[in-house]
Amino acid sequence: MATRRSDPHPSLDGITTIAKYLLDRLAQVGVRHIFGVPGDYSLLFLDAIDAHPDLEWVGTANELNAAYAADGYARMNGLAALVTTYGVGELSAINGVAGSYAEHVPVLHIVGMPATDVQRQGLHVHHGLLDGDSGHFVRAFDEVTCASATLTADTADTADTADTADTADTAAAEIDRVLRRVVSEKEPGYLGLPTDLVHAPCLAAEEEWVADLATGALLGSEAEPALSGFVERAAELIDGATRVVVLVDHLADRHHVRAELDALIRAGHLASATTKAARGTVDETTPGFLGVYVGAAGEDGVRAAVEGADVVIAVGLHLSDLSSGGFTATLDPGRLLDLRPTHAVVGGVPCRGVTMAAALSALTAVVAGRGPAADDAPACSSRPARGAQASVPADAELTQAILWDRFADFLRPDDLLAADQGTAFEGLLAVRLPRGADLIAQPLWASIGYTLPALLGAQLGASAHRRAVLLIGDGALQMTAQELGGIIAQGLDPIVVVLNNDGYTVERVIHGRDAHYNGIARWNWSACPSLFGASPDAVVRRVTTVGELDDALAACAEPAGNVSLVEVVLGQYDVPPALSRLVRTVAAAGE
């Protein structure tokens, strides 16, 4: 959601240590905070982080929370790093790392391992499986990462023969290989760092590639003929089209093309829509913004406008069951300009070597000067008319409908929002995001509890302090609640809105409406900020009526350095319409 900062760093020539080389690289590609939990196999590396002038350690309560925080940080900052310890630590983080893989979030996971000799001898050490094999965990991570390496010592041999296939590469080459893939593919990677190698000598970097990041050249060189072929085909489609719609999915934001997207939409006065995984990538207050497209699970007007367009320019599309409304998204390939990270497909014809950014810039020239199409932007609205619920009496019980109406008024430009999967995320579909708002959510991997730690990371990853608002269900918050302690310890001040509907309402909608397995332990949420170290001045409210909600939102609107918590008591079966539609369409898909 932000551009990467690129700080050329002078210390990469000649001999350094493996830890310093790795940390310098991370700093070069814009990392400023590193998340994790200490463990004895990683303590020496943490010393190196402490000693690094440009990096700050952020400890979390457990490793899953660290992985979530790193994911949130990477979404804002362009890259994140996570440090855990062998076995117990890394495996605790794997669900978070897999989520980064599913949602294309670049996180480098560095794991402190037993010393090289201990591994070689197969010694039975703690945090291992006591069977002599120290490779179990990297193999598990190979399932959920795009690249991995277990670092080995650099010797004269490795330096001399690093480019022959049958010897180990230098540590620097391995670090660069994994990090380049993470950065270019926007997927997590894994580096195993044995304790004896932290301060071991590291031979010189073999090449400079960090500068390539800014140009996108890491994605592959662009062949000029391919680009002109692409433009020719695209122009042919677009020139004959009355209604052109830009449909944006999450890979657009991951590949940092917000500015190019904005230029395209403005140049051609184009209608636009996002998927639910890309909310915030396009300004939802722009004229011509249609809404969130979810196939048959979304609003009919949005679906008609997208699927009925003469041309759809899809940017970074990678649909899932949830984002396609149970595979009901129907985009005619013949009318589709499909812009993918490293190539484009125009009306079914692939154009290799055309990156997303280059394609967007080229298309901007193609559409320049188009006027708004008369029927491009039907009056479809993603939320009820503002103030529709304004006349509700103050003592009326809260409902989902009233809640989202109030939130539409509460949210502000540039808010940093997080909405957990379930009623929170689906309910927020009824609200147009304010200009400049970012939304941290995980609508594809959909691991509940993700957003609280992710918001910790996102707040640290944002380039400036922004008001932060978390919307999360009670069942989800129970998963990761302890990270409110980390948020408070960092001096952050999000407004945490707990949707307390006494259990997993999202599951109740799917199956087991009254099943006791969809219930959860009942917490006294009012004690939550106090346990986790909040100041006694923190706003803490439990609200059951409209008037109480209005008062609470007014009280916490300006956080002023303290976390706030508003517990919103809602009916167990009160479900946002978007969630009901989603469940119906997904069930129809036979999952």
Next chain:
Amino acid sequence: MATRRSDPHPSLDGITTIAKYLLDRLAQVGVRHIFGVPGDYSLLFLDAIDAHPDLEWVGTANELNAAYAADGYARMNGLAALVTTYGVGELSAINGVAGSYAEHVPVLHIVGMPATDVQRQGLHVHHGLLDGDSGHFVRAFDEVTCASATLTADTADTADTADTADTADTAAAEIDRVLRRVVSEKEPGYLGLPTDLVHAPCLAAEEEWVADLATGALLGSEAEPALSGFVERAAELIDGATRVVVLVDHLADRHHVRAELDALIRAGHLASATTKAARGTVDETTPGFLGVYVGAAGEDGVRAAVEGADVVIAVGLHLSDLSSGGFTATLDPGRLLDLRPTHAVVGGVPCRGVTMAAALSALTAVVAGRGPAADDAPACSSRPARGAQASVPADAELTQAILWDRFADFLRPDDLLAADQGTAFEGLLAVRLPRGADLIAQPLWASIGYTLPALLGAQLGASAHRRAVLLIGDGALQMTAQELGGIIAQGLDPIVVVLNNDGYTVERVIHGRDAHYNGIARWNWSACPSLFGASPDAVVRRVTTVGELDDALAACAEPAGNVSLVEVVLGQYDVPPALSRLVRTVAAAGE
């Protein structure tokens, strides 16, 4: 720690459903509670659990906690089952399952998966990696389980040809294959259950094997000649020995030989010791109990008695760096009777086919009638003389030394104890366990935070209500604190003692004594029971002096249905001597 209950169940012949077959098998081998978190891919299976007359669902706040709870349950009950959902759920649990693998705890992990057709088509569904491959997660689990299967539908074909190698086995055969390995090898196993198969027909069980569990026959048939050869060799060693010591490790308890061990020790008036992974397996108040053997990291007297014995009968030995004191345990193979689960090694000579239970019974006959050796049981004590700290003034600040002295008096016969890795577990080494006490701990895998959820499971797995006491550090408790909510929701009443030393003191001893990365967020522990739903009557104390500790322990000694919480404030660098010794010996081993 308990014997398995075996309930022959009549419904396994003929056609049933896959869910019912699996649940009947679990009930047959003694499972009464199933742990987990619901997810949409597992909801139908949860219905089947709800409908089963002998099984109860226990939901936890997150899946790692569920895995820990299942592990604690299996340690008491002999077997546990864990149910999670695809991707997000199962991966969250994997650290707990790996801990069960490292410490030989039999847990069956059942994972709700997308429908067979959805997997076959490679559809991009939520909780998956969106790359068309639904096999990633079972492959990750293959690294940390002894057996796995993804169930497939039974057809006439599978029934007819189930015993030929090139066709899929029936679901029943797959379930039995995995479950038998879990039960016999005392390791976790994995079953993937696609949603469409939950209520699918399941062809008859092919054989009855549950009854074999009681006899140990699952471990392999015992060859009578092997046993007599074993006895002959063992008698030769023992008959010439003055000092015979029985050294017990954790595999003894996992293979349920407590009664046989007790008989052996009594019959021969033998001295005994346990490793730290086997505390509670041998009654520590028995005459001749030497203490806990940790090589050079333990007490010198225990080491001298064990390593200087003429014969050591080792039962279920599987040492690690932490349990061997950094590999300083020195047991002469020529004087070792090494009883392993499925074979024995006598003075270096293997005796195949001799199970641990059979070997113990045979040895009991061999040693019968021996008198106590004059110098068998030196006056070595695992704790300071009782009351050594009794004269400390009530307003003295608390120290680790005083704490463990007080605990020696506080603990009672038959207490169910849990001590988390770090100062809690290592500090408790200074206390002799009362008769009948069980200790839930994870000294090999050593994942901090394990014990709180594990105690939830252990309390449910115990055959009767027992007073439960948890000793846990502040850093560890932050990892999994939310499961106090699950404990309270279940109506359990452990006494939770939080050792608050402001961070990871165990790491400070190892490295980074004053490093800020060894610090944690500061919680207000007094608010903890309230948040998690405890009754206002619960005893909640924060103690900094000896007098306050004495008062608090007196107030919570009889829990009476409520959870109690005592926060013990200790110095950051106040470390039990056993932990300092352990860190020194492990560091010397070059890890």
